[in-house]
Amino acid sequence: MQKSELPDPFEKARLEKGIGEMKDQNDPVKMILRHKDVRKTAHNYKTFQSGAIPGRIVVPSEVNIRKTRQIPFELDPPIHGLYRAIVEPWFKRPLQVDYTEKLTDQISELVEETLKKDKVEVIGEFALVLQSRALTLLLNIPYEEAETWISWGTHVFRSEDTALDADKANILYDYIDKEIDKAIENPGADLYSMLLASEVEGKKLTREEVKGVMVLTFAGGRDTIINAVTNAIAYLSEHQESLERFRKEPEIIGKAVEEMIRYFSPLTQMGRVVTEDTHVCEHAVKADTRVSLCWASANRDDAVFENPNEIVLDRKINPHVGFGFSHHNCLGATHARQIMKVLLQTLADKIKSIEVFDYKENIEDLDEFKRKVGYDYINVKFNRLTN
Amino acid sequence: MAKITFITSDDETIVVEGTSGSVMELAVEHNVKGIDGDCGGVCSCATCHVHVKPEDMTKTGPASEIETDMLELDDNADEYSRLCCQIEISDAIDGVELTVAK
Numbered sequence: 225m226q227k228s229e230l231p232d233p234f235e236k237a238r239l240e241k242g243i244g245e246m247k248d249q250n251d252p253v254k255m256i257l258r259h260k261d262v263r264k265t266a267h268n269y270k271t272f273q274s275g276a277i278p279g280r281i282v283v284p285s286e287v288n289i290r291k292t293r294q295i296p297f298e299l300d301p302p303i304h305g306l307y308r309a310i311v312e313p314w315f316k317r318p319l320q321v322d323y324t325e326k327l328t329d330q331i332s333e334l335v336e337e338t339l340k341k342d343k344v345e346v347i348g349e350f351a352l353v354l355q356s357r358a359l360t361l362l363l364n365i366p367y368e369e370a371e372t373w374i375s376w377g378t379h380v381f382r383s384e385d386t387a388l389d390a391d392k393a394n395i396l397y398d399y400i401d402k403e404i405d406k407a408i409e410n411p412g413a414d415l416y417s418m419l420l421a422s423e424v425e426g427k428k429l430t431r432e433e434v435k436g437v438m439v440l441t442f443a444g445g446r447d448t449i450i451n452a453v454t455n456a457i458a459y460l461s462e463h464q465e466s467l468e469r470f471r472k473e474p475e476i477i478g479k480a481v482e483e484m485i486r487y488f489s490p491l492t493q494m495g496r497v498v499t500e501d502t503h504v505c506e507h508a509v510k511a512d513t514r515v516s517l518c519w520a521s522a523n524r525d526d527a528v529f530e531n532p533n534e535i536v537l538d539r540k541i542n543p544h545v546g547f548g549f550s551h552h553n554c555l556g557a558t559h560a561r562q563i564m565k566v567l568l569q570t571l572a573d574k575i576k577s578i579e580v581f582d583y584k585e586n587i588e589d590l591d592e593f594k595r596k597v598g599y600d601y602i603n604v605k606f607n608r609l610t611n
Numbered sequence: 612m613a614k615i616t617f618i619t620s621d622d623e624t625i626v627v628e629g630t631s632g633s634v635m636e637l638a639v640e641h642n643v644k645g646i647d648g649d650c651g652g653v654c655s656c657a658t659c660h661v662h663v664k665p666e667d668m669t670k671t672g673p674a675s676e677i678e679t680d681m682l683e684l685d686d687n688a689d690e691y692s693r694l695c696c697q698i699e700i701s702d703a704i705d706g707v708e709l710t711v712a713k
Contacts, residue, residue, distance in 0.1 A: 260680070263680075263681075263684055264684065267684040316647075478651035478652075479651065479653060481651075482650055482651065482653045482655060539653065540653065541653060541654050541677055542650075542653035542654065542655055543653070543654050543655050543677055543680070543681060544653075544655050545655075547655075547656075549684075550684060553656070557649065558649065561649070561651075
């Protein structure tokens with residue numbers, strides 16, 4: 225097996241049963257594994273709701289470590305749409321030319337810094353740094369703020385020993401509280417201030433609602449981007465020819481990003497709470513229990529994808545669900561896509577090859593399944609492209 | 612060369628011309644409101660949904676299976692719905708009128 229390979233642990237269960245089971249802190253989850261069922265369930269917000277107790281739709285559940293409702297993520301239509309409409313234009317800013325230019329400068333500088341080193345640990349010294357710096361653009365706040373987030377380490381909610389770490393979560397919540405205070409006192413052109421000035425049905429967003437959007441923005445775009453960036457580096461270390469191809473055919477980079485998101489599926493799954501007794505893929509599910517939409521499994525479903533376990537850089541039809549599906553599709557997807565496009569282009573422009581020294585895989589324990597989602601660490605060296 | 616008419620949800624009419632690529636790319640290039648093309652045209656995001664004028668369906672052809680599977684889960688879809696990233700620009704579609712879905 226290649227170092228950069230992400231095996232599909234769901235294949236057998238997907239073919240035989242269509243579902244998997246997870247215990248998760250005594251609030252069991254039926255994992256939906258087939259592409260068609262995942263999309264259908266994601267679309268049916270009445271029977272499979274997001275607006276449950278805060279933290280319950282996340283797997284592993286965050287009910288015990290979080291009281292703040294993430295917005296618009298933990299709301300259902302029609303109210304969901306009102307909040308989504310407020311944040312949507314802001315989260316499309318990554319398409320603007322000056323945003324892309326700044327992002328390109330950031331990533332170019334980081335790749336240059338990395339080229340000077342004999343050894344770089346990609347998670348901590350590259351992906352986390354890239355993600356944190358890029359987040360200053362998304363929030364429209366000073367670049368220097370990235371240093372604070374980098375100092376928190378790689379996981380906002382997770383630590384080495386436990387899947388859920390209340391102390392780490394509190395660092396984030398306390399930080400956001402302070403930043404909201406600052407924005408109330410001194411409004412600016414940042415995301416906090418925009419939210420504080422926004423209204424839903426004639427009423428200003430509450431402080432708790434602003435916090436809910438900010439928690440989502442910080443938490444949703446951290447591990448996911450770090451894994452996508454790191455997995456891309458690992459893949460390119462074993463596929464030098466892909467860098468060459470991006471140089472010759474830069475027009476395929478957009479498709480390559482979609483394909484990497486499909487293959488890496490940086491977010492394995494997302495839950496829903498069942499509101500009435502029903503069936504999923506011919507399995508009975510009871511009201512007030514949980515199901516999950518297993519994006520990572522759906523993205524390897526060979527009923528939809530030819531050669532699902534291969535990265536086909538210019539895959540033309542790619543109805544992946546790596547950014548989720550339907551009402552709740554990833555709010556940060558525009559930012560994430562832009563990061564990945566700029567990263568691949570920059571690496572193609574500057575890098576000849578990437579050497580891997582040593583690494584440890586990050587394996588998620590999903591009871592019935594063990595899924596590699598990325599790395600705990602991976603030490604590499606970037607080798608410069610010379611003409 | 613194909614002339615394509617877009618009608619946006621604000622009832623704005625935009626007429627553009629193209630020679631190659633997909634209709635979605637042409638729409639994005641001309642900032643047609645409501646056509647985002649987030650996924651770049653790989654049929655993953657459904658942000659390029661249009662309703663083809665019924666009499667123009669013979670020019671564009673019907674939605675493919677992969678589009679239908681996606682559109683089935685779109686509450687605004689009808690029998691004239693297409694994801695326009697899957698419509699290639701050619702002389703064959705000259706003169707079509709597409710209404711951007713809500």
